[in-house]
Amino acid sequence: MTRHQKRLSVPKSWPVERKTATWTVKAGAGPHGEAGVPLLIVLRDVLGYVDSRKEANYALNENGVLVNGDAPSDVERPIGMFDILSFVERDEHYRVFPDEGGRLSLTPIDADAADSRLGKIARKTQVSGGDVQLTLHDGANIRVDEGTDYATGDSLVIDNESKDIVAHFVYEEGALVTAVAGSHAGEIGEIDTITVTPGSGDNVVTVSQDDGDGFETIENYVVVIDENFTEGDDE
Structure with a gap:
């Protein structure tokens, strides 16, 4: 090869x-x-x-x-x-x-921000023993207890040393997100609306911005973050 x-x-x-x-x-x-x-x-x-x-x-x-x-x-x-x-x-x-x-x-980023990383939940599946397996956007798998309130589209913060979940951000209207693909990649704002598309089409997300015109993109292109994610970018 x-x-x-x-x-x-x-x-x-x-x-x-x-x-x-x-x-x-x-x-x-x-x-x-x-x-x-x-x-x-x-x-x-x-x-x-x-x-x-x-x-x-x-x-x-x-x-x-x-x-x-x-x-x-x-x-x-x-x-x-x-x-x-x-x-x-x-x-x-x-x-x-x-x-x-x-x-x-x-x-x-500063050293404190480097202690953990963000991951978007791409899949959620039941595994043997009653646990639930969360698959992140990069392919990493994390097991959690059944009934734990995690959903596809949510974001997790994973401690780099222990690999434990240290924060959970829900994908919902009002959540702070960043676009990671498409024509608005790199832009940040809050979700105004999530429009569910019938059939196999992509759901559409409308995002508002305090210092911009806002934008519309598909659901797969946004990741939920929190304010510390942007604040940690300045050393």
Whole structure:
């Protein structure tokens, strides 16, 4: 299997120039599916902290890079929406967040904000033993007690060390959300209305903004956040 990916065919969310060269590195197996950006691209092409795969491997071997509190072993490990990147020696921390063009970008955050990450509940299923399994947007699975009041579309804050749920934000009218895809990616506002579309069509969400005109997008494109999510972006 090839370890390379043509630049012209990478997902729109990847922060790479498509016409500077023919090939780029291919994401390995892991979180975020095809939308995940290889860690090597983040270290080399976005941050400029390494010049080669060899230097990136060295940084990982020295545990100088943490992703969601863990030391990755593979430079092709996919990085995606809401992941937390920490650089121990530099005392630098970033949250992966879509910019207004929909491409993933790195937002500087302080050390306290780097202790946990946000996840949107993509699926909720019953598992053996009576528990419920929550699958997050990045593919991570979390087991909770049956009857716990979590629903698809809600957001959770997961502690990077314990992997416990430390906060729960309900997807409902009045919730603060950010758009993560589409023409309004990166914008933030409050849900005014959720319009349920009959049949197989996407539900539509209308979002209002204090400092903007508001926007309308589909349900899959919004993620519930809280005020600390935006306040933590300033170091």
